[in-house]
Amino acid sequence: MTDLYLIRHGIAAEHGTYQNDDERPLTKEGDRKTRKVADRLKELELEFDVILTSPLIRARQTAEILKAAGLSQQLEECAALAPSGNIHDWVNWYNHWKTKPSKALALVGHQPDLGHWAELLLWGEYRDCLIVKKAGVIGISLSSEGSPIGQSQLFWLTPPKFLIA
Template identity: 55%
Template structure:
């Protein structure tokens, strides 16, 4: 299975009167995310499913990926909210009975969760070495069998500027 960890696009700044979970993509954030998504289509990417955090900015990012044709399916998961834990996400989403070994799964969420999760999958612990820019992507290939933690391989790390 290939998991593409995708950070949401540029969102409104935190400010009084707007709850964090309600912050939306800015006009620039939407435009850059659309360009990145279109580039991913040109590169031939196709996701079997897009799973997104329930926060507005992540959901809007996932909707852009869906609109350009990167997938035909999208689901929301509370496991991907900023306070989510990788262990609960792995238990729920990465069961062999849920996905075939060649599944390509896009996961849209937040920092530092996504970078930390990538490091846990790769090295078994958070090392603080990976940084995922807004609308950037980390691709991780999970092993065909056994525990993915500390046994996965990174095959993609792209800041959005390389896709624009």
């Protein structure tokens, strides 16, 4: 089994403050809190074989903070993690990737997409119940056999306040 960590980007500039929403960066507070979360994940001895990130700047900045904290040596952009991205595109990537020896994978993206992806992985359908807070984490064990959709198990759901308290 592979442990998958779905991590939402940190606090970003308000909607409407940038002409192109894709360019909204992390705020100073978002950067600070995300660094604290990354440091706590490192203290918990987490390590990711790879961090995949949405191409949007706020997610990319979050992923770079995770990498700088020593959580992974490898960072890759993944278009499927952009808002309204298609989980099936990521599943195709994952099915190829999982043939390599691996332990853990991090995906940095956006809400509601990460919540929806978690629901699909766990239950095979959207239920609009799971919310990933900014810089929050959902941990899911992916099935090693067949598609991970509807066959995975939740092992961790935490907002950032429990990681940086």
